[in-house]
Amino acid sequence: MLRRRVIPCLDVADGRVVKGTRFVDLVDEGDPPELAERYAAEGADELVFLDITAAPERRGTLLDIVERTARRAFIPLTVGGGVRSVADMRDVLRAGADKVALNTAAVADPTLIRRCAARFGRQAVVVALDARRRRSRDATEPPTWEVVIKGGRQATGLDVIAWTDRAVDLGAGELLVTSIDRDGTGEGFDTELLLAITSRVRVPVIASGGAAGPADFVSAIVDGGADAVLAASIFHRRIHAIADVKAAMAAAGLPVRLVSEAVA
Amino acid sequence: MSPGSRLSAGPRIGVVDYGAGNLVSIQQALTSVGAQVSFVRDVEALAGSDAVVVPGVGAASPAMERLRRQGLVDPLRAWLVADRPFLGICLGLQLLFESSDEDGATTLGALSGTTTLLIDAPTLPHIGWNQVVRRRRHALFDGIEDGADFYFVHSYAGAPRGGLDDETVLAETTHGGTFVSVVARGSLLGVQFHPERSGSDGLRLLGNFVDLVRAA
Numbered sequence: 001m002l003r004r005r006v007i008p009c010l011d012v013a014d015g016r017v018v019k020g021t022r023f024v025d026l027v028d029e030g031d032p033p034e035l036a037e038r039y040a041a042e043g044a045d046e047l048v049f050l051d052i053t054a055a056p057e058r059r060g061t062l063l064d065i066v067e068r069t070a071r072r073a074f075i076p077l078t079v080g081g082g083v084r085s086v087a088d089m090r091d092v093l094r095a096g097a098d099k100v101a102l103n104t105a106a107v108a109d110p111t112l113i114r115r116c117a118a119r120f121g122r123q124a125v126v127v128a129l130d131a132r133r134r135r136s137r138d139a140t141e142p143p144t145w146e147v148v149i150k151g152g153r154q155a156t157g158l159d160v161i162a163w164t165d166r167a168v169d170l171g172a173g174e175l176l177v178t179s180i181d182r183d184g185t186g187e188g189f190d191t192e193l194l195l196a197i198t199s200r201v202r203v204p205v206i207a208s209g210g211a212a213g214p215a216d217f218v219s220a221i222v223d224g225g226a227d228a229v230l231a232a233s234i235f236h237r238r239i240h241a242i243a244d245v246k247a248a249m250a251a252a253g254l255p256v257r258l259v260s261e262a263v264a
Numbered sequence: 265m266s267p268g269s270r271l272s273a274g275p276r277i278g279v280v281d282y283g284a285g286n287l288v289s290i291q292q293a294l295t296s297v298g299a300q301v302s303f304v305r306d307v308e309a310l311a312g313s314d315a316v317v318v319p320g321v322g323a324a325s326p327a328m329e330r331l332r333r334q335g336l337v338d339p340l341r342a343w344l345v346a347d348r349p350f351l352g353i354c355l356g357l358q359l360l361f362e363s364s365d366e367d368g369a370t371t372l373g374a375l376s377g378t379t380t381l382l383i384d385a386p387t388l389p390h391i392g393w394n395q396v397v398r399r400r401r402h403a404l405f406d407g408i409e410d411g412a413d414f415y416f417v418h419s420y421a422g423a424p425r426g427g428l429d430d431e432t433v434l435a436e437t438t439h440g441g442t443f444v445s446v447v448a449r450g451s452l453l454g455v456q457f458h459p460e461r462s463g464s465d466g467l468r469l470l471g472n473f474v475d476l477v478r479a480a
Contacts, residue, residue, distance in 0.1 A: 121322030
């Protein structure tokens with residue numbers, strides 16, 4: 001049976017792992033390949049690297065980090081941030097990534113999703129999106145969300161559901177959905193947002209933004225329909241171990257991969 | 265190479281590079297289990313290898329087109345007919361069948377059957393760790409528990425003519441429907457998952473493959 005995945009996310013700026021609240025107040029959390037190796041040993045099912053500086057001149061640094069990580073951690077690696085073309089994606093895959101996450105560039109030019117999927121297969125194309133909940137006029141209206149870019153600083157006017165439908169149509173093989181409202185707050189995943197998406201698409205959905213404890217991960221899967229759950233700071237700061245999260249998932253009856261060499 | 269250096273060094277494994285994605289992981293993983301890895305981009309490099317690994321993700325048609333341009337299609341077919349050591353990974357396994365439903369491509373045809381879309385899959389692509397359940401014993405899985413998890417990322421899988429009971433089938437995996445996740449026939453081996461991304465069990469499997477090559 002397919003296991004539900006637990007994915008540590010490494011936000012990388014200038015070659016270091018960082019984490020801030022709502023994409024600001026960045027704090028240094030360590031060396032990416034070193035953290036990646038630690039997480040692989042602790043039972044991470046996959047890793048996500050997001051280059052949050054992603055300026056073109058830093059591409060070399062990122063590719064070097066991807067390659068050093070791929071040589072140390074024998075688990076799948078998704079890399080996002082600054083991928084703007086099929087050639088960028090090729091470079092990141094050749095450096096050792098298994099999947100590439102497209103975000104801002106896909107919003108600017110949705111055909112990028114189709115072109116990348118045609119070249120490398122849809123299973124290698126993750127569309128990452130940051131969602132902000134719209135204020136509804138009254139509480140009886142169902143909630144809606146807007147796609148935001150540039151770390152939440154810029155609204156796009158795109159409705160999240162319309163965008164995820166379109167992204168999957170164009171060739172997205174997986175969706176990485178971050179609630180900008182919840183990111184870094186520890187208030188739990190936005191399960192309404194997740195369910196609004198997972199009830200419509202067949203591709204796997206990775207939940208991101210807001211995890212505080214093991215119960216949140218369980219809820220993202222049980223209530224939100226997510227296939228995988230992603231978090232950063234609670235793992236970096238050892239607030240919770242991956243093994244603890246998996247134990248809670250297993251106790252809730254969810255299929256998880258238990259790693260024998262994992263050290264809690 | 266002198267016979268003496270062959271004894272001290274690991275088997276020479278040629279990883280076919282036809283422009284399909286991540287080669288760093290497979291190179292690193294094979295090296296870490298004792299192989300000497302080189303990339304095969306033409307027929308000369310193929311001839312100097314003790315075993316061939318065809319990795320790859322994505323669709324069959326562009327993959328076959330690139331293999332054709334590199335002049336590798338007929339040499340690979342001959343390699344397989346001669347039953348020389350071979351490991352296909354993911355798309356590299358799918359290419360062993362006769363054709364692919366994904367884009368209608370004619371593939372290498374070393375195994376009878378076609379590559380078809382996963383049946384009744386609750387999510388597609390099938391991405392993540394899933395159990396590989398053996399239908400018979402094989403040295404490729406020495407030291408690996410039956411039902412161990414391996415990492416998959418695909419939407420299609422090879423369907424041997426004889427179905428799950430086909431004599432080439434070594435293991436199966438269930439995601440909605442049950443599909444063939446490992447084939448073995450003589451020195452031909454194919455896995456639908458990515459051993460180079462499957463943690464310690466993946467490395468063990470690749471180590472077993474290297475041992476099989478060494479013994480061949």
